[in-house]
Every structure is written in structure tokens, then in C-alpha cells.
Amino acid sequence: MTQVASRADGRRAAGQRSRAAILAIAVDLASSEGLEGLTIGRLATEARMSKSGLFAHFGSKQGLQLATVERAREIFTDEVIAPALGAGQGPTRLCGVLNAWLSYFERGVFAGGCFFIAASSEFDDRGGPVRDAVDGAMEAWIEFLEQLCAEAVADSAIPAGDPGQLAFELNAIGIATNWELRLRRNADAIPRARAAFERVLAGGAA
Amino acid sequence: MTQVASRADGRRAAGQRSRAAILAIAVDLASSEGLEGLTIGRLATEARMSKSGLFAHFGSKQGLQLATVERAREIFTDEVIAPALGAGQGPTRLCGVLNAWLSYFERGVFAGGCFFIAASSEFDDRGGPVRDAVDGAMEAWIEFLEQLCAEAVADSAIPAGDPGQLAFELNAIGIATNWELRLRRNADAIPRARAAFERVLAGGAA
DNA sequence: CCTACCGATCGGTAGG
DNA sequence: CCTACCGATCGGTAGG
Numbered sequence: 001m002t003q004v005a006s007r008a009d010g011r012r013a014a015g016q017r018s019r020a021a022i023l024a025i026a027v028d029l030a031s032s033e034g035l036e037g038l039t040i041g042r043l044a045t046e047a048r049m050s051k052s053g054l055f056a057h058f059g060s061k062q063g064l065q066l067a068t069v070e071r072a073r074e075i076f077t078d079e080v081i082a083p084a085l086g087a088g089q090g091p092t093r094l095c096g097v098l099n100a101w102l103s104y105f106e107r108g109v110f111a112g113g114c115f116f117i118a119a120s121s122e123f124d125d126r127g128g129p130v131r132d133a134v135d136g137a138m139e140a141w142i143e144f145l146e147q148l149c150a151e152a153v154a155d156s157a158i159p160a161g162d163p164g165q166l167a168f169e170l171n172a173i174g175i176a177t178n179w180e181l182r183l184r185r186n187a188d189a190i191p192r193a194r195a196a197f198e199r200v201l202a203g204g205a206a
Numbered sequence: 207m208t209q210v211a212s213r214a215d216g217r218r219a220a221g222q223r224s225r226a227a228i229l230a231i232a233v234d235l236a237s238s239e240g241l242e243g244l245t246i247g248r249l250a251t252e253a254r255m256s257k258s259g260l261f262a263h264f265g266s267k268q269g270l271q272l273a274t275v276e277r278a279r280e281i282f283t284d285e286v287i288a289p290a291l292g293a294g295q296g297p298t299r300l301c302g303v304l305n306a307w308l309s310y311f312e313r314g315v316f317a318g319g320c321f322f323i324a325a326s327s328e329f330d331d332r333g334g335p336v337r338d339a340v341d342g343a344m345e346a347w348i349e350f351l352e353q354l355c356a357e358a359v360a361d362s363a364i365p366a367g368d369p370g371q372l373a374f375e376l377n378a379i380g381i382a383t384n385w386e387l388r389l390r391r392n393a394d395a396i397p398r399a400r401a402a403f404e405r406v407l408a409g410g411a412a
Numbered sequence: 413c414c415t416a417c418c419g420a421t422c423g424g425t426a427g428g
Numbered sequence: 429c430c431t432a433c434c435g436a437t438c439g440g441t442a443g444g
Contacts, residue, residue, distance in 0.1 A: 125237075
């Protein structure tokens with residue numbers, strides 16, 4: 001029963017490949033032009049498809065935006081969170097994540113810089129499912145950082161301090177790094193960020 | 207000769223009032239919907255004017271965007287920079303600016319949060335005069351912060367440290383505060399920012 | 413997955 | 429500062 005792929009299975013697989021190819025373009029486009037600037041017409045041109053052919057994959061512009069946010073979240077997880085999870089304990093893990101985060105900025109994993117920082121700024125004054133998806137991804141990120149800080153404090157690897165305050169300060173440094181790299185085109189942001197991370201982790205947070 | 211206002215003077219004054227009224231709406235609209243989302247049609251509706259009547263003030267959408275950035279810069283200067291300039295010396299001045307900056311975030315001086323953080327994110331991947339205007343405003347801000355840090359170090363009010371690194375870290379905290387307030391709707395960002403400012407200024411920067 | 417089409421809105425212009 | 433208009437593009441639909 002499972003040996004022979006049916007015609008329907010072949011169609012479904014092709015559809016999934018097509019969808020994946022569209023989303024690979026969409027995340028880069030949205031990171032530079034915004035999730036509203038991601039128009040169906042332009043995306044169709046870049047994916048060499050008809051507008052309505054592309055449209056059929058997502059049902060609405062909002063569906064396309066939600067799928068794009070979800071795909072960006074997978075990429076962020078693969079690039080920043082997953083590599084550090086396998087390696088080491090509390091404090092090593094925290095340093096691993098911070099290094100992976102800087103590397104993600106530096107390599108330009110998304111064509112227009114950090115997808116989620118851009119999407120935060122674009123959607124922070126709106127309501128609706130897209131804003132909720134962006135906020136949900138960011139909440140998970142901040143909670144993850146906070147948990148790593150709590151582990152590092154528990155291991156006495158860094159001075160005692162409020163994990164929430166530590167996570168706020170570490171997150172601030174990362175956001176500013178993306179800003180320096182993208183707007184100011186200042187490559188010094190990377191060493192600056194490293195020095196700032198070290199000071200936060202060495203100093204403890206009230 | 208200067209006693210009697212000519213008909214032309216009256217017209218010019220009315221034109222300037224109209225322009226100022228348009229830009230007051232434009233900065234708020236752009237801070238929430240973006241400088242591209244600031245469409246001439248919608249702005250005209252909110253200003254109770256015809257599209258072409260509004261258009262005539264600026265000549266092009268880019269002209270409108272540039273005028274909006276300039277007006278936002280004046281507001282930022284009035285709210286954050288000017289108040290602290292009159293009062294006190296080096297370190298007092300630095301604290302005054304940081305407090306005024308937090309107050310500016312907290313009061314929501316622009317309807318959609320910090321105009322320049324939003325515009326940075328929107329235009330960082332483009333070229334052209336609007337990007338240059340945003341970058342120019344941000345460069346002036348960072349240099350101003352750096353100068354205040356250098357003064358505070360020179361006055362021995364804070365431990366010796368690289369003013370550029372100090373300014374990077376202080377700026378990071380402000381950007382993250384806007385992000386916490388707008389996306390995460392987390393009012394704790396204000397006390398968190400105050401604690402972070404104090405730690406940066408107490409610790410010195412390598 | 414396509415062609416062909418819809419009404420709405422975009423930035424911008426003509427002419428007054 | 430207005431009315432009336434332009435071509436282009438938007439999100440989305442019909443029908444295959």
C-alpha cells in the first residue's frame with residue numbers, strides 16, 4: 001500500500017516544493033521591503049509564477065504573511081537556537097546562543113537583516129493575526145533568553161541578578177547591533193556587541 | 207513698507223499654516239503606518255483636503271517624506287535634546303537627555319512610537335534621499351550621545367571608558383525600550399531601562 | 413497551475 | 429486650493 005506513490009501524492013509533493021520555493025523568496029523579500037511591501041504580484045514575478053497560481057497556495061495576503069512569519073521562525077530557530085541547544089550546559093549554552101545570534105546578524109541570514117526586528121517595527125501598532133504571530137515569536141525568544149540567564153545564574157557562572165533584567169539588556173544589545181549594521185552600516189557593531197555582552201554577564205543585573 | 211501685509215504675504219502665511227497642519231498629521235501617521243504607508247490620498251482625507259491640493263505642497267511623495275522626516279527631527283530635538291541643553295554640565299546633561307528620552311517613549315510623543323526607530327527599520331535596505339535623511343538624523347543623535355559621554359568621562363563623573371562604546375550601549379537600551387513598549391506592550395521596560403542606564407554609567411565601558 | 417478579469421487605490425498631471 | 433482625469437498596481441475572483 002505504501003510502495004506505490006499515487007498521482008495525488010506526486011501532486012501534493014510538487015505543491016509542497018513549490019510552496020517552499022515561494023517562501024524562501026518571501027522571507028528575504030519581507031525582511032527588506034516589509035511584510036506589507038511583500039506584494040503577491042512581485043512575489044509571483046520573482047517566483048516565475050502567475051499571481052493567481054501563487055495566490056492559490058495561501059488563500060489571502062494575510063495567509064501568505066502568516067506562512068512567511070512561520071518560515072522565518074523556523075530559519076531563526078535553525079540558525080540561532082538549535083546549534084547551541086546540543087552543546088554544553090547553562091553558561092556555555094548562553095554564550096553559544098549569543099555568538100550564534102551575532103553570527104546570524106553578521107552573515108545576513110535574511111537579505112534585509114533580522115526578519116523579526118523589521119516585522120516588530122512594522123506591525124507593532126496594528127492588531128490581528130500577523131502581529132500576534134510576530135509577538136509570539138518574540139515572546140518565545142525573550143523567554144528563552146531569560147531561561148538561559150536563569151540557568152547561568154543558578155550555575156554561579158555569572159553574578160546573581162534578575163534574569164529578566166539580564167535578558168532585557170542582552171536583547172537590547174542584539175537589536176542595536178542589527179540597527180548599526182543595517183542603517184549605519186557600521187561593522188564595528190560586532191566587537192561593540194561582544195564587549196557589551198561581556199560587561200552585562202560580568203556585572204550582574206540589579 | 208512693512209506695516210501693511212500684502213495679499214501675497216497673507217497667502218504665503220496661510221500656505222505655511224496649511225503645510226504645518228499637514229505635517230503634524232503626517233509624522234503621527236508615518237510613525238504608525240510607515241513612511242511608505244503614508245499615502246497622499248489617506249493624508250489628504252485626514253487633513254480634509256483634496257489629494258492634489260495636498261500634493262502641491264510637496265511636489266512628490268518623496269518631497270512629502272523628506273518634509274515629514276525634517277518635521278519629526280524638529281520634534282525630537284524639542285522633546286529630547288533641547289530641554290537638557292539648557293540645564294547643567296556634562297554628567298547632569300547626560301542624565302537629563304536619557305530621562306527626556308525615556309519620557310519621550312513613555313508619553314508616546316509620536317502616535318506610533320519613536321518615528322526614527324520605525325523609519326530606520328523601514329529604510330535601512332534602500333538608497334535615496336529619504337534613507338539619507340533618516341541616517342543623518344540618527345548619526346547626529348549618536349554623535350550627540352557620544353559627546354555627552356565624553357564630557358561625563360572628562361568630568362570624572364563616570365569611570366573612564368570609550369565614549370563610543372558607552373553611547374552604543376545607552377542607545378541600545380533606548381531602542382529596546384521602544385521595542386518593549388510598542389510590540390510587547392510591557393510597561394516594565396521603563397524601570398528596566400533606568401536600571402540598565404545606571405549599570406552602564408556606573409560600570410565604565412572597555 | 414493558468415488566462416482573463418474585477419473594483420479600489422496608488423502617485424501624479426492638466427487645467428483652472 | 430479644486431475637479432477631473434491618467435496608467436499602473438493592488439488584493440482578490442471566475443472559470444478552467
